[in-house]
Amino acid sequence: HGQKIKVLATPSVRHLAKANSIDLNKVQGTGKEGRVLKENILDFINGTNISQ
Protein backbone atom coordinates (compact mmCIF):
# COMPACT_ATOMS: atom_id res chain seq x y z
CA HIS A 1 0.00 0.00 0.00
CA GLY A 2 2.96 2.33 0.51
CA GLN A 3 1.35 3.82 3.62
CA LYS A 4 3.37 4.60 6.71
CA ILE A 5 3.18 1.92 9.39
CA LYS A 6 1.16 3.16 12.33
CA VAL A 7 2.37 2.77 15.90
CA LEU A 8 0.85 -0.34 17.47
CA ALA A 9 -0.97 0.29 20.73
CA THR A 10 -4.25 -0.77 22.31
CA PRO A 11 -7.05 1.80 22.65
CA SER A 12 -6.37 2.11 26.40
CA VAL A 13 -2.69 2.93 25.80
CA ARG A 14 -3.63 5.40 23.07
CA HIS A 15 -5.98 7.06 25.51
CA LEU A 16 -3.32 7.30 28.24
CA ALA A 17 -0.89 8.86 25.78
CA LYS A 18 -3.52 11.30 24.56
CA ALA A 19 -4.56 12.28 28.08
CA ASN A 20 -0.92 13.20 28.78
CA SER A 21 -0.43 14.88 25.37
CA ILE A 22 2.22 12.36 24.37
CA ASP A 23 3.04 11.65 20.72
CA LEU A 24 3.15 7.85 20.44
CA ASN A 25 5.75 8.13 17.67
CA LYS A 26 8.21 9.42 20.27
CA VAL A 27 7.76 6.50 22.65
CA GLN A 28 9.93 3.37 22.41
CA GLY A 29 7.62 0.35 22.46
CA THR A 30 8.90 -2.75 24.26
CA GLY A 31 5.90 -5.03 23.75
CA LYS A 32 5.25 -7.76 21.21
CA GLU A 33 6.13 -6.60 17.67
CA GLY A 34 7.19 -3.23 19.11
CA ARG A 35 3.84 -2.46 20.73
CA VAL A 36 3.78 0.57 22.98
CA LEU A 37 2.68 -0.64 26.41
CA LYS A 38 1.15 1.23 29.32
CA GLU A 39 4.45 1.11 31.26
CA ASN A 40 6.30 2.59 28.25
CA ILE A 41 4.02 5.62 28.48
CA LEU A 42 4.50 5.84 32.27
CA ASP A 43 8.30 5.57 31.84
CA PHE A 44 8.12 8.26 29.15
CA ILE A 45 6.27 10.55 31.55
CA ASN A 46 9.02 9.90 34.14
CA GLY A 47 11.65 10.63 31.50
CA THR A 48 13.15 7.13 31.52
CA ASN A 49 11.90 5.94 28.12
CA ILE A 50 14.55 6.12 25.41
CA SER A 51 12.96 8.03 22.56
CA GLN A 52 13.61 7.01 18.94
Add this chain to the structure above:
Amino acid sequence: MKRSFHSTSANLAGGPSAPINYPSLEIENGGEKQKMNLFQALNNAMDIALQKDPKAVIFGEDVGFGGVFRCTVGLREKYGANRVFNTPLCEQGIAGFGIGLAAQGATPIAEIQFADYIFPAFDQIVNEAAKYRYRSGGQFDCGSLTIRSPYGAVGHGGHYHSQSPESYFGQTPGLKVVIPSTPIEAKGLLLASIREKDPVIFFEPKLMYRSAVEEVPVGDYEIPLGKARIVKEGKDITLIGWGAQMRVLLQAANMAEEKLGISVELIDLRTIQPWDVETVINSVKKTGRVVISHEAPKTGGWAAEISATIQERCFLHLEAPIQRVCGYDTPFPLIFEKFYLPDHLKNFESIKKTIHY
Protein backbone atom coordinates in the same frame (compact mmCIF):
# COMPACT_ATOMS: atom_id res chain seq x y z
CA MET B 1 -52.17 -4.60 2.21
CA LYS B 2 -49.95 -4.01 -0.78
CA ARG B 3 -49.92 -1.10 -3.11
CA SER B 4 -47.33 0.34 -5.37
CA PHE B 5 -46.20 3.90 -5.72
CA HIS B 6 -43.66 5.61 -7.87
CA SER B 7 -42.81 8.87 -6.22
CA THR B 8 -39.20 8.75 -5.10
CA SER B 9 -38.25 12.38 -4.77
CA ALA B 10 -34.94 12.92 -3.07
CA ASN B 11 -36.66 15.62 -0.99
CA LEU B 12 -38.46 12.92 0.92
CA ALA B 13 -35.23 11.26 1.95
CA GLY B 14 -34.66 13.96 4.53
CA GLY B 15 -31.59 15.32 2.77
CA PRO B 16 -31.35 18.54 0.80
CA SER B 17 -33.02 18.45 -2.60
CA ALA B 18 -29.90 19.41 -4.54
CA PRO B 19 -28.59 16.28 -6.26
CA ILE B 20 -25.15 15.35 -5.01
CA ASN B 21 -22.47 14.36 -7.41
CA TYR B 22 -21.87 10.72 -6.57
CA PRO B 23 -18.68 9.36 -8.22
CA SER B 24 -19.48 6.89 -11.00
CA LEU B 25 -17.65 3.61 -11.28
CA GLU B 26 -15.57 3.31 -14.45
CA ILE B 27 -16.20 0.02 -16.25
CA GLU B 28 -13.14 -1.00 -18.26
CA ASN B 29 -13.92 -1.65 -21.95
CA GLY B 30 -17.56 -0.88 -21.17
CA GLY B 31 -18.12 0.36 -24.70
CA GLU B 32 -21.18 2.39 -25.67
CA LYS B 33 -23.05 4.09 -22.85
CA GLN B 34 -26.61 5.20 -22.36
CA LYS B 35 -28.26 7.37 -19.73
CA MET B 36 -30.22 5.10 -17.39
CA ASN B 37 -31.78 5.36 -13.99
CA LEU B 38 -31.51 2.45 -11.57
CA PHE B 39 -34.64 0.57 -12.66
CA GLN B 40 -33.65 0.92 -16.32
CA ALA B 41 -30.16 -0.43 -15.55
CA LEU B 42 -31.73 -3.44 -13.81
CA ASN B 43 -34.11 -3.92 -16.74
CA ASN B 44 -31.12 -3.81 -19.07
CA ALA B 45 -29.28 -6.42 -16.95
CA MET B 46 -32.27 -8.78 -17.03
CA ASP B 47 -32.65 -8.24 -20.77
CA ILE B 48 -29.03 -9.36 -21.25
CA ALA B 49 -29.55 -12.32 -18.88
CA LEU B 50 -32.64 -13.53 -20.80
CA GLN B 51 -30.96 -12.98 -24.15
CA LYS B 52 -27.75 -14.88 -23.32
CA ASP B 53 -29.21 -17.66 -21.19
CA PRO B 54 -32.13 -19.51 -22.82
CA LYS B 55 -32.90 -21.12 -19.44
CA ALA B 56 -33.37 -17.80 -17.62
CA VAL B 57 -36.91 -16.97 -16.48
CA ILE B 58 -38.38 -14.05 -14.52
CA PHE B 59 -41.44 -14.40 -12.32
CA GLY B 60 -43.18 -12.85 -9.34
CA GLU B 61 -46.24 -10.74 -8.55
CA ASP B 62 -47.12 -8.34 -11.40
CA VAL B 63 -43.82 -8.67 -13.28
CA GLY B 64 -45.63 -9.47 -16.54
CA PHE B 65 -46.84 -5.93 -17.28
CA GLY B 66 -43.45 -4.51 -16.31
CA GLY B 67 -43.50 -4.65 -12.52
CA VAL B 68 -44.73 -2.13 -9.95
CA PHE B 69 -41.38 -0.31 -10.22
CA ARG B 70 -41.01 -0.82 -14.01
CA CYS B 71 -37.97 -3.12 -13.64
CA THR B 72 -39.27 -5.82 -16.02
CA VAL B 73 -40.85 -3.48 -18.59
CA GLY B 74 -40.92 -4.82 -22.16
CA LEU B 75 -39.35 -8.17 -21.26
CA ARG B 76 -42.50 -10.29 -21.66
CA GLU B 77 -43.12 -8.76 -25.13
CA LYS B 78 -39.52 -9.51 -26.10
CA TYR B 79 -39.07 -13.02 -24.65
CA GLY B 80 -42.58 -14.37 -24.31
CA ALA B 81 -44.99 -15.19 -21.51
CA ASN B 82 -43.23 -18.52 -20.87
CA ARG B 83 -40.14 -16.69 -19.67
CA VAL B 84 -41.58 -13.60 -17.96
CA PHE B 85 -44.76 -14.38 -16.07
CA ASN B 86 -46.92 -13.54 -13.07
CA THR B 87 -47.29 -15.94 -10.15
CA PRO B 88 -50.13 -16.16 -7.66
CA LEU B 89 -49.76 -13.76 -4.74
CA CYS B 90 -47.76 -16.07 -2.46
CA GLU B 91 -44.15 -15.37 -1.50
CA GLN B 92 -43.43 -18.77 -0.03
CA GLY B 93 -44.63 -20.26 -3.29
CA ILE B 94 -42.48 -17.89 -5.35
CA ALA B 95 -39.33 -18.86 -3.43
CA GLY B 96 -40.12 -22.60 -3.40
CA PHE B 97 -40.98 -22.49 -7.11
CA GLY B 98 -37.67 -20.73 -7.79
CA ILE B 99 -35.75 -23.38 -5.84
CA GLY B 100 -37.47 -26.10 -7.86
CA LEU B 101 -36.63 -24.43 -11.16
CA ALA B 102 -33.01 -23.95 -10.10
CA ALA B 103 -32.70 -27.58 -8.94
CA GLN B 104 -33.87 -28.62 -12.44
CA GLY B 105 -31.17 -26.56 -14.12
CA ALA B 106 -33.07 -23.40 -15.06
CA THR B 107 -31.92 -19.87 -14.12
CA PRO B 108 -34.79 -18.45 -12.06
CA ILE B 109 -34.88 -14.71 -11.33
CA ALA B 110 -37.64 -14.33 -8.76
CA GLU B 111 -39.07 -11.03 -7.61
CA ILE B 112 -40.48 -10.33 -4.18
CA GLN B 113 -42.46 -7.11 -4.58
CA PHE B 114 -41.08 -5.49 -1.41
CA ALA B 115 -38.35 -6.73 0.93
CA ASP B 116 -40.92 -6.27 3.71
CA TYR B 117 -42.85 -9.19 2.16
CA ILE B 118 -39.93 -11.59 1.91
CA PHE B 119 -40.67 -13.02 5.38
CA PRO B 120 -43.39 -15.43 4.23
CA ALA B 121 -40.56 -16.96 2.12
CA PHE B 122 -38.05 -16.93 4.99
CA ASP B 123 -38.32 -20.66 5.60
CA GLN B 124 -37.88 -21.53 1.92
CA ILE B 125 -34.87 -19.21 1.66
CA VAL B 126 -33.12 -20.04 4.96
CA ASN B 127 -33.98 -23.71 5.50
CA GLU B 128 -34.17 -24.82 1.88
CA ALA B 129 -32.33 -22.60 -0.61
CA ALA B 130 -29.33 -21.83 1.61
CA LYS B 131 -28.83 -25.46 2.68
CA TYR B 132 -29.69 -27.31 -0.51
CA ARG B 133 -26.17 -28.04 -1.73
CA TYR B 134 -24.68 -28.68 1.73
CA ARG B 135 -27.47 -31.00 2.79
CA SER B 136 -27.22 -33.12 -0.35
CA GLY B 137 -23.41 -33.30 -0.28
CA GLY B 138 -23.31 -31.45 -3.59
CA GLN B 139 -25.67 -33.89 -5.36
CA PHE B 140 -28.30 -31.18 -5.82
CA ASP B 141 -28.27 -27.42 -5.55
CA CYS B 142 -30.31 -24.32 -6.32
CA GLY B 143 -27.27 -22.13 -7.03
CA SER B 144 -28.78 -20.51 -10.11
CA LEU B 145 -31.55 -18.88 -8.04
CA THR B 146 -31.59 -15.09 -7.67
CA ILE B 147 -34.24 -13.30 -5.63
CA ARG B 148 -34.64 -9.57 -6.33
CA SER B 149 -36.48 -7.28 -3.99
CA PRO B 150 -36.85 -3.50 -3.47
CA TYR B 151 -35.74 -2.45 0.02
CA GLY B 152 -35.30 0.63 2.16
CA ALA B 153 -36.83 4.00 2.92
CA VAL B 154 -38.81 5.82 0.26
CA GLY B 155 -40.13 8.87 2.13
CA HIS B 156 -43.60 7.55 2.90
CA GLY B 157 -43.36 3.77 2.97
CA GLY B 158 -44.43 3.26 6.56
CA HIS B 159 -43.92 -0.08 8.28
CA TYR B 160 -44.24 -2.37 5.26
CA HIS B 161 -42.64 -0.57 2.33
CA SER B 162 -39.45 0.66 4.01
CA GLN B 163 -37.64 -2.20 5.72
CA SER B 164 -34.01 -3.25 5.29
CA PRO B 165 -33.87 -6.97 6.13
CA GLU B 166 -30.29 -7.63 4.96
CA SER B 167 -28.92 -8.77 8.31
CA TYR B 168 -31.56 -11.54 8.66
CA PHE B 169 -30.14 -13.08 5.49
CA GLY B 170 -26.51 -12.11 6.04
CA GLN B 171 -26.56 -14.38 9.08
CA THR B 172 -27.44 -17.43 6.97
CA PRO B 173 -24.55 -19.55 5.64
CA GLY B 174 -25.24 -20.59 2.06
CA LEU B 175 -26.74 -17.31 0.90
CA LYS B 176 -25.15 -14.32 -0.74
CA VAL B 177 -26.67 -10.92 -0.09
CA VAL B 178 -26.01 -8.04 -2.49
CA ILE B 179 -27.10 -4.38 -2.39
CA PRO B 180 -26.15 -1.97 -5.20
CA SER B 181 -25.89 1.80 -4.82
CA THR B 182 -25.92 3.21 -8.37
CA PRO B 183 -27.28 2.20 -11.83
CA ILE B 184 -23.83 1.10 -13.09
CA GLU B 185 -23.25 -0.96 -9.94
CA ALA B 186 -26.79 -2.38 -10.03
CA LYS B 187 -26.41 -3.74 -13.55
CA GLY B 188 -22.98 -5.31 -13.02
CA LEU B 189 -23.86 -6.76 -9.63
CA LEU B 190 -27.21 -8.15 -10.82
CA LEU B 191 -25.58 -9.90 -13.80
CA ALA B 192 -22.93 -11.35 -11.47
CA SER B 193 -25.68 -12.43 -9.02
CA ILE B 194 -27.73 -14.16 -11.73
CA ARG B 195 -24.64 -16.08 -12.90
CA GLU B 196 -23.36 -16.79 -9.39
CA LYS B 197 -23.52 -20.47 -8.48
CA ASP B 198 -25.07 -19.81 -5.07
CA PRO B 199 -28.53 -18.49 -4.23
CA VAL B 200 -28.35 -14.69 -4.08
CA ILE B 201 -30.71 -12.24 -2.39
CA PHE B 202 -30.47 -8.98 -4.31
CA PHE B 203 -31.93 -5.94 -2.53
CA GLU B 204 -32.60 -2.87 -4.67
CA PRO B 205 -32.73 0.59 -3.04
CA LYS B 206 -36.21 1.69 -4.17
CA LEU B 207 -35.46 5.32 -3.37
CA MET B 208 -32.86 5.27 -6.14
CA TYR B 209 -35.00 3.61 -8.85
CA ARG B 210 -35.73 6.95 -10.48
CA SER B 211 -33.53 9.42 -8.63
CA ALA B 212 -30.13 7.89 -9.47
CA VAL B 213 -29.12 8.42 -13.11
CA GLU B 214 -25.79 7.52 -14.73
CA GLU B 215 -24.21 6.83 -18.11
CA VAL B 216 -24.42 3.03 -18.03
CA PRO B 217 -22.52 0.81 -20.51
CA VAL B 218 -25.12 -1.00 -22.66
CA GLY B 219 -22.97 -4.12 -23.08
CA ASP B 220 -22.57 -7.14 -20.85
CA TYR B 221 -20.34 -6.61 -17.81
CA GLU B 222 -20.14 -7.96 -14.28
CA ILE B 223 -18.97 -6.51 -10.98
CA PRO B 224 -17.51 -9.24 -8.75
CA LEU B 225 -19.48 -10.19 -5.64
CA GLY B 226 -17.76 -10.01 -2.27
CA LYS B 227 -15.69 -6.94 -3.21
CA ALA B 228 -16.25 -3.56 -1.60
CA ARG B 229 -15.66 -0.34 -3.51
CA ILE B 230 -13.61 2.53 -2.13
CA VAL B 231 -15.77 5.35 -3.44
CA LYS B 232 -13.46 8.03 -2.10
CA GLU B 233 -10.01 7.78 -0.55
CA GLY B 234 -9.22 9.49 2.74
CA LYS B 235 -6.84 9.21 5.68
CA ASP B 236 -8.51 10.32 8.93
CA ILE B 237 -11.66 8.23 9.22
CA THR B 238 -13.37 5.32 7.43
CA LEU B 239 -17.08 5.61 6.66
CA ILE B 240 -18.90 2.41 5.65
CA GLY B 241 -22.35 1.88 4.15
CA TRP B 242 -24.27 0.34 1.25
CA GLY B 243 -27.25 0.95 -1.03
CA ALA B 244 -29.23 4.15 -0.67
CA GLN B 245 -27.20 5.10 2.40
CA MET B 246 -24.15 5.82 0.21
CA ARG B 247 -25.45 9.22 -0.91
CA VAL B 248 -26.27 10.17 2.67
CA LEU B 249 -22.73 9.20 3.67
CA LEU B 250 -21.14 11.14 0.82
CA GLN B 251 -23.05 14.21 2.01
CA ALA B 252 -21.87 13.59 5.57
CA ALA B 253 -18.28 13.09 4.35
CA ASN B 254 -18.35 16.33 2.35
CA MET B 255 -19.78 18.18 5.34
CA ALA B 256 -17.12 16.76 7.67
CA GLU B 257 -14.29 17.65 5.29
CA GLU B 258 -15.62 21.17 4.92
CA LYS B 259 -16.37 21.85 8.58
CA LEU B 260 -13.70 19.79 10.37
CA GLY B 261 -10.89 19.97 7.82
CA ILE B 262 -10.41 16.21 7.81
CA SER B 263 -10.20 13.59 5.07
CA VAL B 264 -12.81 10.81 4.93
CA GLU B 265 -12.49 7.41 3.26
CA LEU B 266 -15.88 6.23 1.99
CA ILE B 267 -16.50 2.53 1.41
CA ASP B 268 -19.49 0.96 -0.36
CA LEU B 269 -19.73 -2.60 0.96
CA ARG B 270 -21.89 -3.75 -2.03
CA THR B 271 -21.98 -7.37 -0.87
CA ILE B 272 -23.33 -7.86 2.65
CA GLN B 273 -22.40 -11.53 2.73
CA PRO B 274 -19.68 -12.60 2.07
CA TRP B 275 -18.41 -9.11 2.87
CA ASP B 276 -15.02 -7.73 1.93
CA VAL B 277 -13.18 -7.93 5.25
CA GLU B 278 -9.76 -7.16 3.70
CA THR B 279 -10.73 -3.84 2.13
CA VAL B 280 -12.45 -2.71 5.32
CA ILE B 281 -9.65 -3.64 7.74
CA ASN B 282 -6.93 -2.22 5.49
CA SER B 283 -8.82 1.06 5.47
CA VAL B 284 -9.31 1.07 9.25
CA LYS B 285 -5.64 0.20 9.85
CA LYS B 286 -4.80 3.27 7.81
CA THR B 287 -7.33 5.69 9.41
CA GLY B 288 -7.71 4.27 12.95
CA ARG B 289 -11.32 5.50 13.11
CA VAL B 290 -14.56 4.14 11.73
CA VAL B 291 -18.28 4.96 11.43
CA ILE B 292 -20.72 2.40 9.97
CA SER B 293 -24.21 3.40 8.94
CA HIS B 294 -27.37 1.62 7.77
CA GLU B 295 -31.11 2.28 7.73
CA ALA B 296 -31.98 -0.98 9.50
CA PRO B 297 -32.35 -0.94 13.31
CA LYS B 298 -29.12 -0.85 15.28
CA THR B 299 -29.56 -3.99 17.39
CA GLY B 300 -28.53 -7.02 15.37
CA GLY B 301 -27.95 -4.88 12.29
CA TRP B 302 -25.08 -5.70 9.96
CA ALA B 303 -22.97 -2.87 11.41
CA ALA B 304 -22.63 -4.98 14.57
CA GLU B 305 -20.98 -7.77 12.58
CA ILE B 306 -18.63 -5.35 10.84
CA SER B 307 -17.65 -3.55 14.04
CA ALA B 308 -17.00 -6.79 15.93
CA THR B 309 -14.74 -7.98 13.11
CA ILE B 310 -12.89 -4.65 12.93
CA GLN B 311 -12.35 -4.76 16.69
CA GLU B 312 -10.84 -8.27 16.39
CA ARG B 313 -8.65 -7.46 13.41
CA CYS B 314 -7.65 -3.82 14.03
CA PHE B 315 -7.45 -3.65 17.85
CA LEU B 316 -3.94 -2.15 17.88
CA HIS B 317 -4.89 0.50 15.33
CA LEU B 318 -8.09 1.90 16.83
CA GLU B 319 -7.94 5.51 18.02
CA ALA B 320 -11.60 5.74 19.01
CA PRO B 321 -14.62 3.50 19.63
CA ILE B 322 -16.32 2.21 16.47
CA GLN B 323 -19.54 4.16 15.89
CA ARG B 324 -22.78 2.76 14.45
CA VAL B 325 -25.26 5.24 13.00
CA CYS B 326 -28.41 3.24 12.32
CA GLY B 327 -32.19 3.25 12.45
CA TYR B 328 -33.70 3.12 15.93
CA ASP B 329 -34.87 -0.14 17.50
CA THR B 330 -38.49 0.50 16.53
CA PRO B 331 -40.67 -0.48 13.60
CA PHE B 332 -40.14 1.87 10.65
CA PRO B 333 -42.46 4.85 11.24
CA LEU B 334 -44.59 6.68 8.68
CA ILE B 335 -44.87 10.32 9.78
CA PHE B 336 -41.65 10.22 11.81
CA GLU B 337 -39.45 8.88 9.00
CA LYS B 338 -37.40 12.08 8.86
CA PHE B 339 -36.49 11.68 12.53
CA TYR B 340 -35.96 7.94 12.31
CA LEU B 341 -33.48 7.77 9.46
CA PRO B 342 -29.70 7.96 10.07
CA ASP B 343 -29.40 11.04 7.86
CA HIS B 344 -26.27 13.02 6.91
CA LEU B 345 -26.53 15.20 10.03
CA LYS B 346 -26.54 12.23 12.42
CA ASN B 347 -23.60 10.80 10.51
CA PHE B 348 -21.77 14.13 10.61
CA GLU B 349 -22.23 14.31 14.40
CA SER B 350 -20.89 10.80 14.74
CA ILE B 351 -17.83 11.55 12.59
CA LYS B 352 -17.18 14.67 14.69
CA LYS B 353 -17.44 12.69 17.92
CA THR B 354 -15.06 10.01 16.62
CA ILE B 355 -12.52 12.56 15.38
CA HIS B 356 -12.58 14.48 18.68
CA TYR B 357 -12.54 11.40 20.88
